């Protein structure tokens with residue numbers, strides 16, 4: 758395995774914890790507009806899943822039917838509530854060690870990409886003041902398929918100008934690790950080894966991590 762030439766970061770759950778805001782907004786929609794509640798455990802299954810696919814999964818919980826126009830209205834309302842929370846974000850909302858790791862990554866000559874299915878990704882990077890670190894941003898405005906489809910990471914490698922095998926993906930979601938594996942990339946799971954069982958390496962976060970710690974990372978899992 759060669760030294761990685763690019764690191765591609767997921768956003769939600771890796772750089773910032775917007776999952777709690779998604780949950781608050783989806784829960785408000787379910788309570789106020791659909792008449793049922795959604796659990797924290799169920800919310801975990803929405804990580805890395807696009808806005809409309811997430812809504813479909815929520816509606817399937819109670820087998821409720823809406824027209825496409827009604828579904829668009831519901832998703833728009835959820836996004837308005839979600840953005841109210843995002844607007845309050847500051848650099849203090851970055852997960853521990855993120856900025857230092859980005860600095861060390863650039864100093865090591867490794868390119869930095871974002872691979873998120875969120876259509877709000879750029880706004881969030883601006884709010885937490887790390888937009889300028891990114892050499893390529895692939896977000897929900899550039900892709901048509903949710904993770905675990907590899908589209909977001911394949912486009913990331915393409916835009917950065919490297920082979921897939923030269924990229925390492927940092928992901929907190931099972932669907933995201935699967936997407937990166939399907940793209941033939943090495944994977945670092947951010948979270949729990951018991952959850953991210955297919956990741957090549959699982960870490961609790963970026964604190965005290967150096968890019969050189971990942972030079973020996975081998976792809977050892979197939980999905």
Ligand code: B16
Nearest residue numbers: 768769804805808873874875876877
């Ligand atoms: P938006 P990621 C994903 O971000 C979230 O994990 C997922 O919960 C959300 O539904 C999706 O973005 C779409 O977000 O509504 O802002 O377009 O983990 O791929 O960074």
Ligand code: MG
Nearest residue numbers: 767769770929
């Ligand atoms: Mg994520």
